[in-house]
Structure formats: structure tokens, C-alpha cells
Amino acid sequence: MSFLPPAFTGSLKGLPGYNEETFLRVHASGARITSVRLQPRKAGDAAALFPQLETERVPWSHDGYYLSSRPSFTFDPQFHAGAYYVQEASSMFLEAAVRQTVPLDTPLKALDLCAAPGGKTTLLQAVLHPDSLLVANEVIKPRAAVLADNITRWGAENVVVTNNDPRDFARLDEYFDLLNVDAPCSGSGLFRRDPEAVQEWSLDNVALCSQRQQRILADALPALKPGGTLIYSTCSYSQEEDEQIADWLVAEFGMESLPLQTQPQWGIVATQSPQHGAHGYRFYPDKVKGEGFFIACFRKPGEPGTPRAHRLKTALLAAKDAARLTPWLAEKDVFAFTDHHGEAILLTPAMAADLAFLQKHLYIRKAGVKMGQLTAKELVPDHQLALSTAVAAGLPAVELDLENALRYLRKEDIRLDEATKGWTLMRFHGMNLGWAKVLPNRVNNYYPKEMRILKASAPDA
Numbered sequence: 489m490s491f492l493p494p495a496f497t498g499s500l501k502g503l504p505g506y507n508e509e510t511f512l513r514v515h516a517s518g519a520r521i522t523s524v525r526l527q528p529r530k531a532g533d534a535a536a537l538f539p540q541l542e543t544e545r546v547p548w549s550h551d552g553y554y555l556s557s558r559p560s561f562t563f564d565p566q567f568h569a570g571a572y573y574v575q576e577a578s579s580m581f582l583e584a585a586v587r588q589t590v591p592l593d594t595p596l597k598a599l600d601l602c603a604a605p606g607g608k609t610t611l612l613q614a615v616l617h618p619d620s621l622l623v624a625n626e627v628i629k630p631r632a633a634v635l636a637d638n639i640t641r642w643g644a645e646n647v648v649v650t651n652n653d654p655r656d657f658a659r660l661d662e663y664f665d666l667l668n669v670d671a672p673c674s675g676s677g678l679f680r681r682d683p684e685a686v687q688e689w690s691l692d693n694v695a696l697c698s699q700r701q702q703r704i705l706a707d708a709l710p711a712l713k714p715g716g717t718l719i720y721s722t723c724s725y726s727q728e729e730d731e732q733i734a735d736w737l738v739a740e741f742g743m744e745s746l747p748l749q750t751q752p753q754w755g756i757v758a759t760q761s762p763q764h765g766a767h768g769y770r771f772y773p774d775k776v777k778g779e780g781f782f783i784a785c786f787r788k789p790g791e792p793g794t795p796r797a798h799r800l801k802t803a804l805l806a807a808k809d810a811a812r813l814t815p816w817l818a819e820k821d822v823f824a825f826t827d828h829h830g831e832a833i834l835l836t837p838a839m840a841a842d843l844a845f846l847q848k849h850l851y852i853r854k855a856g857v858k859m860g861q862l863t864a865k866e867l868v869p870d871h872q873l874a875l876s877t878a879v880a881a882g883l884p885a886v887e888l889d890l891e892n893a894l895r896y897l898r899k900e901d902i903r904l905d906e907a908t909k910g911w912t913l914m915r916f917h918g919m920n921l922g923w924a925k926v927l928p929n930r931v932n933n934y935y936p937k938e939m940r941i942l943k944a945s946a947p948d949a
């Protein structure tokens with residue numbers, strides 16, 4: 489007996505690439521696939537990160553790896569250092585889509601509209617030109633907080649996290665070169681991983697999701713430049729949320745469908761929408777090593793115009809204050825700095841040019857990297873700086889063993905045999921975990937309370 493209801497499996501009959509027998513079998517198997525994507529600016533070697541496990545490349549992703557079993561990520565300090573992001577392998581195909589539809593040799597303005605918890609954002613950040621400006625938006629406030637924490641861990645400088653409704657982006661008329669919409673959906677693609685979620689599936693919900701997807705896209709499309717790229721994805725198998733949305737995009741907005749190259753051995757099913765033949769790519773867990781997923785790419789009609797200028801200026805820190813921040817950074821003269829409620833914030837040049845403009849139209853949850861509080865005496869460094877890939881390598885630092893690293897991450901007291909006094913980076917395997925302040929007779933643990941490990945001990949993998 490399958491745990492998948494007949495109303496669901498019945499609705500998939502006849503879909504391109506759907507094979508009921510193998511589909512049911514793979515769901516009944518309970519097989520669990522674990523995959524991670526490395527942060528290339530922090531870690532390059534999957535085997536070194538997971539010496540106890542076998543690792544295998546995800547074929548469509550440069551930094552993606554399957555792991556032979558699921559370790560306890562919570563109790564791996566490297567996870568908290570942002571060395572990798574735990575991401576479902578099919579979703580990593582976004583990388584192949586971006587590489588084929590977006591110029592990567594030039595800085596872009598990109599919007600990841602439905603971004604929490606941050607899987608696609610961290611992927612885009614790694615793949616796009618490093619001088620790009622990436623806005624990661626999430627409409628649900630607590631999820632926006634999780635997104636911001638994940639961006640902090642990833643350590644990227646060029647991401648602005650916003651907490652807005654898609655319709656608010658209409659105010660940024662023709663601003664973005666790339667719009668990624670990983671839409672909220674009925675979620676059938678994750679049923680193997682999360683069988684409980686089947687209870688919530690219904691044809692009515694599929695119809696509601698389809699309407700919501702159209703609303704989200706219609707709201708955000710004005711913010712995409714003519715000639716810009718839209719990448720649309722779901723983790724649903726339902727045609728109403730996939731090919732029918734592709735048809736609607738072509739019919740309503742004249743979007744041009746973009747085909748993608750795939751390798752036959754990857755098992756990805758290329759489909760075309762029933763009315764307009766728009767290209768889409770389906771991922772079935774009985775055919776690919778990953779969960780259910782759908783992705784389609786489009787070009788917005790029209791010629792890209794000259795970027796619109798705005799006159800809003802971001803207030804920057806005075807040169808003498810900026811000079812006090814640069815010793816904390818690996819590269820000098822690259823970044824600009826601003827002040828936000830007494831905290832110094834590092835901004836990339838693209839961000840410095842546009843932050844005031846973005847602030848006028850959006851609710852910004854996080855921009856750039858919080859450097860810390862610049863008092864008359866010192867910089868009280870922020871956690872974001874410790875995890876940023878911009879932080880200087882030669883700052884005072886102490887390498888912790890696993891036990892001490894976990895104590896540090898639980899925000900417990902730690903003892904250090906030898907350390908110079910003052911602000912010190914706590915490291916594990918050479919990667920920054922956060923700050924401690926070493927005093928003559930004690931060490932103050934500055935790990936952020938809200939990010940600390942709460943679980944008592946490591947569960948079995």
C-alpha cells in the first residue's frame with residue numbers, strides 16, 4: 489500500500505515522464521538523500537569537511553555534493569561557520585539554469601523574491617558576478633529572520649535581505665536583471681522526504697497555489713528589466729503550478745521561453761507547456777538523485793533601456809571612522825561604510841550606490857555586513873563580521889577542538905590556555921565561528937544568543 493492518496497497519484501497520470509510504478513516504489517522505499525553545497529570562499533574540499541563519509545558530486549552543480557549518510561549538522565561546527573549549506577540536490581539545478589541564461593562576467597542586479605530559508609540565495613550569491621547586488625526577499629517576518637541568519641552564516645557581503653510583499657517590488661520599476669521566483673507551492677515534490685505533508689495535499693490547494701503563483705509573478709514582473717531573465721521554480725509535480733504557469737507567462741506577458749541543456753544521464757525530463765510549448769524541466773525522484781522539482785526560464789520582452797538614475801545618496805561614514813574599520817578587513821579601499829543606529833555597516837560599492845533608493849521603497853532587514861559598534865575607544869565587532877568572507881585573516885584567533893567549539897556554540901563558558909587579550913576569533917578547522925573577548929582572568933563568549941545550539945547532545949546521525 490502506498491501512503492500517497494489516489495487523488496494525488498491520479499492527478500499525475502499522463503504527465504511527461506511520470507511512471508506510476510517506479511514513482512510509487514521510490515516513495516515506498518523511504519530512501520533519504522542528503523546533499524550539501526559548499527561555500528566556495530570558505531571550503532573547497534568536501535572530503536575534508538566530511539572525512540567519515542563518502543562524498544559524490546551533484547552533476548549539475550559546481551559545489552554540490554551528496555553525502556553517503558546524514559550527519560548531525562547541528563553538532564558540526566563547520567555548519568555554523570557557514571562552510572556549507574544543506575540543500576536538496578534537484579534545487580541545485582538552479583545553478584545550471586543561471587549559467588545558461590544570465591551573463592556571469594558582468595555585475596547584475598538580482599532579486600530572489602521568495603527566498604527563505606536561503607538555499608537559492610546562497611547559490612545565486614556564489615554563481616553571480618561578485619560585484620552584483622543581490623536582494624533576497626521573504627514576505628513572512630520570522631522566515632525573513634531565518635533568511636538573514638543564513639546569509640550571515642554564508643558570509644556574503646553583497647546581499648540585502650528584505651521583508652516585503654511581492655507587490656512592493658512594483659515600485660522598483662525595471663530595476664532587476666534577474667528575477668528568481670521559487671514559488672510557494674503545494675509541495676508534492678517533497679513527499680518522499682516528508683510523508684506527513686501528504687495530509688495537506690488537495691486539488692483545491694493546488695488550484696489556490698496556482699492562483700497565488702500568478703499573483704506573485706504579476707506583482708513582481710514590473711521590477712524586471714526588459715531583456716531580463718525570470719527563473720521560475722516549484723517543488724510541485726502539478727501541471728497547474730508548472731507548465732500552466734509557463735503558458736500563462738507567455739500568454740499574459742509575452743515572456744520568451746528559454747530552453748536549457750541537460751545531460752541524458754541526469755534523468756531530468758524536458759517538457760513543453762500544452763499551449764505555447766514553453767520549455768520546462770521536471771525532476772522525479774525515481775529518475776534523478778534528488779527530490780521533485782520543476783524549473784523554467786524566460787526572457788522578458790523588449791530591449792534593455794538605459795538604467796534609470798536616482799538621486800538618493802546613502803550617507804557614508806566619515807573617512808576617519810572608515811579608517812578605523814579597515815584593519816579588520818582583508819582588502820582595503822573596496823568597501824564603503826554607513827551607520828545604522830550606532831552600528832557600522834560594510835557596503836559593497838553597488839550597495840552604497842543604491843541602498844538609500846532601496847530603503848525608500850522596501851523594508852530592509854539586513855544589508856551588507858554589520859561590522860559592529862564603533863565607540864570612542866574601539867570597535868565592538870559584530871558576529872556578522874566574524875562570519876563574513878571580507879574579514880581579515882590575520883586578526884587574533886584561537887583554534888578550538890570539537891568539545892570547546894561546541895561549548896562556544898552553546899554560548900557556555902570556555903577556557904583558553906593561551907590567547908592574547910582582547911577581541912579574538914574562535915575558530916574550528918581554521919574557520920571562524922564568532923568572537924570572544926579575552927580578559928585577564930576569563931573569556932567572555934560573544935556568540936549570539938539567538939543562534940546558539942540549544943539541543944543538549946548530539947543525536948545519532
Ligand code: SAM
Pocket residue numbers: 579601602603604605606607608609626627628631654670671672673700704
Ligand atoms: N527559495 C527558498 C530556498 O531555496 O531556500 C525556498 C522558498 S519556499 C519554496 C517559498 C517561500 O515563499 C517561503 O519562504 C514562503 O514563506 C514564501 N511565501 C509564502 N507566501 C508567499 C506570498 N504570498 N508571496 C511571496 N512569498 C510567499
